[in-house]
Amino acid sequence: MADAKPSHAPKPEGATGVLVLASGEVVWGRGFGAEGQAVGEVCFHTAMTGYQEIMTDPSFAGQIITFTFPHIGNVGANPDDIEAYAPHALGMIVREDVTAPSNFRAVENLDGWMRRHARIGLSGIDTRALTRRIRAGGAPNGVIAHSVAGEFDLDALLEMARAWPGLEGMDLAKSVSTETHYAWGQTREGGPWRLGFGYGGGEGDERPHVVAIDYGSKHNIFRNLVHAGAKVSVLPATATFDEVMALQPNGIFLSNGPGDPAATGEYAVPVIRQLLETNKPLFGICLGHQLLALAVGARTTKMFQGHRGANHPVKRVGADGATEQVEITSMNHGFAVERDSLPANARETHVSLFDGSNAGLELTDRPAFSVQYHPEASPGPQDSFYLFERFVGSLR
Numbered sequence: 001m002a003d004a005k006p007s008h009a010p011k012p013e014g015a016t017g018v019l020v021l022a023s024g025e026v027v028w029g030r031g032f033g034a035e036g037q038a039v040g041e042v043c044f045h046t047a048m049t050g051y052q053e054i055m056t057d058p059s060f061a062g063q064i065i066t067f068t069f070p071h072i073g074n075v076g077a078n079p080d081d082i083e084a085y086a087p088h089a090l091g092m093i094v095r096e097d098v099t100a101p102s103n104f105r106a107v108e109n110l111d112g113w114m115r116r117h118a119r120i121g122l123s124g125i126d127t128r129a130l131t132r133r134i135r136a137g138g139a140p141n142g143v144i145a146h147s148v149a150g151e152f153d154l155d156a157l158l159e160m161a162r163a164w165p166g167l168e169g170m171d172l173a174k175s176v177s178t179e180t181h182y183a184w185g186q187t188r189e190g191g192p193w194r195l196g197f198g199y200g201g202g203e204g205d206e207r208p209h210v211v212a213i214d215y216g217s218k219h220n221i222f223r224n225l226v227h228a229g230a231k232v233s234v235l236p237a238t239a240t241f242d243e244v245m246a247l248q249p250n251g252i253f254l255s256n257g258p259g260d261p262a263a264t265g266e267y268a269v270p271v272i273r274q275l276l277e278t279n280k281p282l283f284g285i286c287l288g289h290q291l292l293a294l295a296v297g298a299r300t301t302k303m304f305q306g307h308r309g310a311n312h313p314v315k316r317v318g319a320d321g322a323t324e325q326v327e328i329t330s331m332n333h334g335f336a337v338e339r340d341s342l343p344a345n346a347r348e349t350h351v352s353l354f355d356g357s358n359a360g361l362e363l364t365d366r367p368a369f370s371v372q373y374h375p376e377a378s379p380g381p382q383d384s385f386y387l388f389e390r391f392v393g394s395l396r
């Protein structure tokens with residue numbers, strides 16, 4: 001089968017998978033993983049490693065990921081490289097077919113892992129053409145479908161893609177959050193994973209206590225907080241001010257998460273405003289950054305194509321306004337804080353060197369700061385671990 005390009009071409013021989021965009025474009029390929037169909041926003045991710053971490057990052061709820069790196073699946077799947085206990089991305093679009101894994105840590109192949117978790121894959125796609133399509137036209141809504149028998153109702157799939165309302169205005173954080181409060185160190189994972197050791201512990205009464213509000217958090221954030229010296233309790237996205245304070249936090253963490261930050265209106269921002277009044281140190285990542293910005297009166301906006309990759313350069317600007325350093329960061333966001341809407345008590349601390357968009361802030365009258373990128377990496381570089389040390393170091 002020739003590699004499919006975005007087109008209205010009739011179904012090629014042997015096609016078992018298809019992507020149908022809301023525009024009517026049809027891209028044929030070969031399905032893997034689960035059969036069925038899923039509708040969401042089609043984005044692209046440029047990381048060369050970490051497909052399992054990316055698929056399990058809850059921030060990707062509602063999204064279908066096109067991997068620009070052509071060989072996805074060649075290290076299989078294992079029970080450690082996960083950022084949540086199940087995948088949250090709806091599906092993946094890849095260039096090459098998934099081959100048998102070649103890695104000593106693999107316990108199953110990606111195809112079986114995707115099937116087990118009811119996630120759809122599409123291979124044999126010209127991912128460069130699709131990425132250029134997204135870069136030029138923005139991230140479209142679309143349906144990904146897999147049928148071993150090769151039976152597809154294109155009209156129904158197109159209708160599904162068109163009927164999907166899109167991520168703007170969509171509140172997804174509370175649907176992927178934890179349902180109950182739990183202590184991170186008492187789960188099977190603690191600090192960062194090490195070959196031969198697995199995950200380290202995080203218990204200890206002498207450690208400063210971080211209460212994390214889970215809007216769809218990645219596990220590696222909690223592992224890094226533990227590694228920096230904290231113990232972590234996790235609360236649902238809808239936790240009230242009283243529920244947070246009942247745990248006697250030394251510091252508060254606002255997690256990453258999916259969907260439109262402005263659509264979390266009634267539960268996140270009002271609580272964050274109350275938490276800021278306590279003057280307890282507060283740290284936010286990605287959705288947590290956007291929610292902190294909203295809480296101080298700034299605005300967020302939907303980006304044209306978003307930032308998703310593991311090598312995004314960010315400029316860090318010191319409080320003196322002159323000292324500048326560059327961090328290479330991991331990014332995964334489709335919304336951004338509008339710099340011009342930041343109030344006088346919020347200082348922009350980080351700027352994306354790809355497009356100049358806001359990538360971090362700190363309040364000048366409260367011990368609160370946040371970044372748009374993912375300092376916990378997984379996947380990605382670890383340049384930004386200092387943020388965990390800075391936050392945990394500020395807790396008493």
Ligand SMILES: NC(=O)CC[C@H](N)C(=O)O
Nearest residue numbers: 059256257286287334335
């Ligand atoms: N990784 C995240 O927390 C993403 C935040 C938000 N959902 C966005 O797309 O911008």
